[in-house]
Amino acid sequence: MTTRLNKQDSALTDTCQSTDHARETSSDAANDADQPLQKSLAVRPLETPRALKHRLPLSDHLALQVDKHRQQITDLLSNKPNESNKLLVITGPCSLHDEKAALDYGRRLKALNDQLSDRLMIVMRTYVEKPRTTTGWKGLAYDPERDGSGNIELGLTRSRALLLNLVEMGLPLAIEALSPMTMLYLDDLISWTAIGARTSESQIHREMISHLGMPVGIKNGTDGSVQNAINAMISSSRSHHCLGMDLDGQIAMLDTPGNPDTHIVLRGGRNLTNYDETSIKATLEQLEKAAKSDQLHPKVIVDCSHDNSQKQHERQIPIAQKVVEQRKGLNGHQANQGIAGIMLESFIEPGNQGMNGPNKDGQLTYGLSITDACISWNQTETLLRELHELMA
Ligand SMILES: O=C[C@H](O)[C@H](O)COP(=O)(O)O
Numbered sequence: 026m027t028t029r030l031n032k033q034d035s036a037l038t039d040t041c042q043s044t045d046h047a048r049e050t051s052s053d054a055a056n057d058a059d060q061p062l063q064k065s066l067a068v069r070p071l072e073t074p075r076a077l078k079h080r081l082p083l084s085d086h087l088a089l090q091v092d093k094h095r096q097q098i099t100d101l102l103s104n105k106p107n108e109s110n111k112l113l114v115i116t117g118p119c120s121l122h123d124e125k126a127a128l129d130y131g132r133r134l135k136a137l138n139d140q141l142s143d144r145l146m147i148v149m150r151t152y153v154e155k156p157r158t159t160t161g162w163k164g165l166a167y168d169p170e171r172d173g174s175g176n177i178e179l180g181l182t183r184s185r186a187l188l189l190n191l192v193e194m195g196l197p198l199a200i201e202a203l204s205p206m207t208m209l210y211l212d213d214l215i216s217w218t219a220i221g222a223r224t225s226e227s228q229i230h231r232e233m234i235s236h237l238g239m240p241v242g243i244k245n246g247t248d249g250s251v252q253n254a255i256n257a258m259i260s261s262s263r264s265h266h267c268l269g270m271d272l273d274g275q276i277a278m279l280d281t282p283g284n285p286d287t288h289i290v291l292r293g294g295r296n297l298t299n300y301d302e303t304s305i306k307a308t309l310e311q312l313e314k315a316a317k318s319d320q321l322h323p324k325v326i327v328d329c330s331h332d333n334s335q336k337q338h339e340r341q342i343p344i345a346q347k348v349v350e351q352r353k354g355l356n357g358h359q360a361n362q363g364i365a366g367i368m369l370e371s372f373i374e375p376g377n378q379g380m381n382g383p384n385k386d387g388q389l390t391y392g393l394s395i396t397d398a399c400i401s402w403n404q405t406e407t408l409l410r411e412l413h414e415l416m417a
């Protein structure tokens with residue numbers, strides 16, 4: 026039997042009734058040489074967020090640790106005495122693809138953090154979802170085997186297991202929240218969340234921020250627009266009535282509390298940079314105007330990568346140094362407490378590689394990014410020690 030599913034709505038009605046039916050429909054479609062153009066929608070049920078959280082639980086002790094890290098970042102954004110003298114440093118690979126290398130990086134970062142934590146609040150970038158400009162690998166959560174099979178069930182399990190291991194090391198974790206549904210599987214492990222340049226204008230993401238339990242950094246748009254991010258801060262600080270899902274996978278009406286703990290992430294845009302003194306001051310002025318009517322943190326962090334580095338990874342190093350000089354009022358700058366921190370794309374080896382690796386045999390090089398180019402661990406360690414000195 027073949028049911029041709031031409032419209033998404035009828036596909037959903039039909040296939041949600043039975044997974045077997047969905048499988049049958051897609052395999053029939055695959056075998057049907059007369060209909061090569063029209064693909065059918067296959068709907069495969071997934072373990073619920075509650076079930077995965079039960080299978081890979083966060084202990085009470087670690088939940089307290091995550092709460093403490095979230096509070097430290099919030100205090101830093103709110104100029105609370107113990108934290109406000111620290112620089113928030115979000116550092117780690119563009120994307121996680123190999124558990125062994127991610128844990129190796131995490132161990133190194135934790136050891137360094139233990140030495141520098143009096144002046145730096147170090148958070149590891151642990152991105153398992155990647156937004157793409159058009160197409161490309163979408164991250165460990167979507168395609169853990171990197172073969173296009175899109176085994177999201179395995180991807181969510183491997184992502185949660187890996188993040189849990191990193192939390193167990195004592196690290197605060199940063200993620201980009203791309204799908205509100207993915208967040209239901211991972212949110213309890215995360216101390217800081219990014220909303221990317223491609224989604225800061227999306228109402229769905231603003232609704233999601235308004236009920237996330239951690240501080241959120243919102244990127245300026247890919248065109249460099251900062252107003253997008255300010256609008257997102259205003260919108261997500263308020264309560265929303267919106268559609269969502271509960272931990273059991275039930276579609277639900279949500280009444281959200283609003284999230285007051287957001288800030289801007291400056292990442293440059295359209296090949297222009299925005300980490301210089303004038304751009305940062307202009308952003309903070311725009312933010313302060315908006316903060317007159319809304320309670321917003323007048324704080325930015327600078328993403329030293331992306332359009333700020335023109336995707337040349339080594340440029341992140343002088344950019345980070347310049348930003349911290351501005352924060353501290355060094356080298357002729359006026360001190361600027363509105364600069365809360367920096368973000369780095371950093372991994373074990375410098376640069377990046379294609380999905381099939383740089384080698385003839387298609388092997389991936391260990392510790393080398395398969396998405397954006399990163400600075401190496403050695404460069405990262407040297408840089409963070411220098412920033413620690415500058416923060417004295
Ligand atoms: O940070 C990673 C990338 O810049 C982002 O995911 C967009 O990637 P793409 O333009 O290669 O798709």
Ligand SMILES: C=C(OP(=O)(O)O)C(=O)O
Binds near residue numbers: 220221222223292328
């Ligand atoms: C995709 C990212 O950044 P942006 O949204 O700024 O492009 C990222 O930080 O991985």
